[in-house]
Amino acid sequence: MAIRDILVVPDARLKTVSAPVAVVDDSLRALMDDMLETMYAAPGIGLAAIQVGEPVRVIVMDLDHRDGERTPRYFVNPEILWASEETQPYEEGCLSVPDIYDEVERPAQVKLRYVNYRGETIEEDAEGIFAVCIQHEMDHLDGVLFIDHLSRLKRDRAVSKVKKATREADAA
Ligand code: K2U
Ligand code: ZN
Numbered sequence: 001m002a003i004r005d006i007l008v009v010p011d012a013r014l015k016t017v018s019a020p021v022a023v024v025d026d027s028l029r030a031l032m033d034d035m036l037e038t039m040y041a042a043p044g045i046g047l048a049a050i051q052v053g054e055p056v057r058v059i060v061m062d063l064d065h066r067d068g069e070r071t072p073r074y075f076v077n078p079e080i081l082w083a084s085e086e087t088q089p090y091e092e093g094c095l096s097v098p099d100i101y102d103e104v105e106r107p108a109q110v111k112l113r114y115v116n117y118r119g120e121t122i123e124e125d126a127e128g129i130f131a132v133c134i135q136h137e138m139d140h141l142d143g144v145l146f147i148d149h150l151s152r153l154k155r156d157r158a159v160s161k162v163k164k165a166t167r168e169a170d171a172a
Pocket of ligand 2: 093094095096136140
């Protein structure tokens with residue numbers, strides 16, 4: 001397993017619409033293992049493959065990895081089959097938009113279909129932080145960042161702030 005670099009705005013690759021996965025094989029499982037190690041090291045609770053530069057429809061997640069207890073989740077070719085009309089606000093962040101947080105409104109419940117680590121097709125309901133995180137990650141698979149749901153002014157300010165922080169870090 002390896003920790004990979006996480007792409008940061010304004011990297012244009014983050015706008016990629018990722019391609020569906022043809023088969024869940026050992027090569028894909030190795031990528032998912034690297035994604036998980038990268039996510040735990042960040043730290044984060046979710047990560048999409050494009051965030052490590054791999055334009056495939058794969059997400060990893062671990063919503064509650066406290067005290068060393070790890071419960072990794074794997075979502076290949078995830079689809080939303082149904083979304084509630086009811087929405088919920090959540091203060092989101094993103095490993096590709098570091099140190100920027102803002103409120104995003106998303107459907108409170110969603111019904112998912114995806115393929116898991118063993119290649120099995122699963123249907124599952126999500127609510128709460130699980131619903132927030134899976135929708136945030138699925139946006140990544142379509143080249144959409146949480147700041148794209150904000151006003152243009154807020155989005156532009158966020159990108160400028162990250163670019164400034166990156167310049168200062170590179171100069172240090
Ligand atoms: O896509 C990512 O960058 C991973 C996010 C996932 C996430 C974003 C918003 C809301 C929930 C999950 C990172 O985990 S951001 C860090 C974080 C950690 C705990 C709770 C919220 C955000
Ligand atoms: Zn993100």
